[in-house]
Amino acid sequence: xxxxxxxxxxxxxxxxxxxxxxxxxxxxxxxxxxxxxxxxxxxxxxxxxxxxxxxxxxxxxxxxxxxxxxxxxxxxxxxxxxxxxxxxxxxxxxxxxxxxxxxxxxxxxxxxxxxxxxxxxxxxxxxxxxxxxxxxxxxxxxx
Amino acid sequence: xxxxxxxxxxxxxxxxxxxxxxxxxxxxxxxxxxxxxxxxxxxxxxxxxxxxxxxxxxxxxxxxxxxxxxxxxxxxxxxxxxxxxxxxxxxxxxxxxxxxxxxxxxxxxxxxxxxxxxxxxxxxxxxxxxxxxxxxxx
Numbered sequence: 001x002x003x004x005x006x007x008x009x010x011x012x013x014x015x016x017x018x019x020x021x022x023x024x025x026x027x028x029x030x031x032x033x034x035x036x037x038x039x040x041x042x043x044x045x046x047x048x049x050x051x052x053x054x055x056x057x058x059x060x061x062x063x064x065x066x067x068x069x070x071x072x073x074x075x076x077x078x079x080x081x082x083x084x085x086x087x088x089x090x091x092x093x094x095x096x097x098x099x100x101x102x103x104x105x106x107x108x109x110x111x112x113x114x115x116x117x118x119x120x121x122x123x124x125x126x127x128x129x130x131x132x133x134x135x136x137x138x139x140x141x142x143x
Numbered sequence: 144x145x146x147x148x149x150x151x152x153x154x155x156x157x158x159x160x161x162x163x164x165x166x167x168x169x170x171x172x173x174x175x176x177x178x179x180x181x182x183x184x185x186x187x188x189x190x191x192x193x194x195x196x197x198x199x200x201x202x203x204x205x206x207x208x209x210x211x212x213x214x215x216x217x218x219x220x221x222x223x224x225x226x227x228x229x230x231x232x233x234x235x236x237x238x239x240x241x242x243x244x245x246x247x248x249x250x251x252x253x254x255x256x257x258x259x260x261x262x263x264x265x266x267x268x269x270x271x272x273x274x275x276x277x278x279x280x281x
Contacts, residue, residue: 055260056210057171058152058236062208063260107260139260 003098005103005142007052010066013101014138016045017092020072024092027085028072042075045085050135063107063141071115071133079118079130086116086132093136112137154205157229158221158251160246164231167217168206175232175243177201201269203232207259209253217261222251227270232279245273 011034018024019032030041035045051067070093073087090111098106112135121127150203154173207214221228221243230247233239247267252264 055171056150057169057207058150058154059166062169062171110258 005064008066009102009104009140010098010140011047011049013098013106014070014093017098018045018047018089021088021092024085024088027081027088028074037073042071043073043081045070045072045089045133061142063139064104065134066138066140067112068116068138069133074130075127075134076130077119077128079116081134082130082132083116084116086122086134089133096142098138099132101140103143105143107139107141109136111135111140126142134142147166147235147237149234153233153236153239155231155233155249156217156221156249157262158217158224158226160229161179162225162228162229165217167194167205167207169210169211170205171209173205173232175201201273202267204264204266205249206262206264214263218249218265220252221249222265230267241276243273243275245269246271 015032016036022064023029024045026042028045030037030044032045032047033041034051035046035048037046038043046069048069048071049066051065053065055065070089072082072089074082074085075104076082093109096109113115114132114134116132118131119129121129149172149267153172154167154170157164177199178223179199181194182197183194185192185194188237193229202260227246227248228248229244233242246269248270249265249267250266251263254264
């Protein structure tokens with residue numbers, strides 16, 4: 001009987017790939033954060049786990065599917081750097097092997113839907129937050 | 144025992160047709176059908192159609208996901224061989240003595256999609272006498 005793997009391991013692998021990329025960090029130097037970036041950040045990426053599904057087999061889960069929303073938040077007038085960060089994230093994730101993931105073997109990472117929008121700053125309506133990224137579906141098989 | 148969930152089901156087989164069955168890996172569903180042939184024996188002056196029953200068919204399907212470590216050897220080698228496999232279909236491994244078993248001819252198909260997991264499905268049909276265990280005398 002296999003023991004269920006820790007789903008946090010997939011989060012950790014995702015963080016490691018994004019935070020470890022110098023080109024992405026140059027665009028979003030305030031870092032990679034889960035759900036919300038710290039106050040004062042003006043260039044950061046958030047990762048939010050949206051859904052998770054176990055596909056069951058007779059003796060153990062056969063594979064698991066995670067859907068993450070990964071978005072670059074950049075305080076700038078145009079969306080140039082936010083778009084560049086989103087493209088870099090896509091290059092790092094889409095159809096590449098996410099490894100190592102403790103307790104899992106990576107199967108696939110596929111973009112579900114791109115995100116590109118802007119929001120006014122809550123403190124100054126003349127400032128704009130450019131948001132760019134995508135929802136990604138990551139499929140992994142428990143070891 | 145009460146009504147049960149299918150989570151603890153199992154498919155076991157012996158590719159040689161013998162008694163040494165092992166669990167089929169990465170398997171998540173099976174179906175067993177025991178439909179009987181119905182022969183129409185309706186005659187003149189009957190007030191409704193009537194039929195007599197033949198033998199149960201014993202056939203069904205199995206499905207799961209491709210794993211290169213197990214699926215080629217456990218499933219496709221049987222499919223490409225000439226020997227009917229001994230198949231055990233277990234509704235609940237917590238009650239492993241309740242099962243259906245017999246020799247089966249098995250085929251398989253592979254389903255590969257760019258947006259999903261690689262899966263296989265298999266149809267089986269009895270190649271010898273099948274039994275339900277423990278036996279229930281009708």
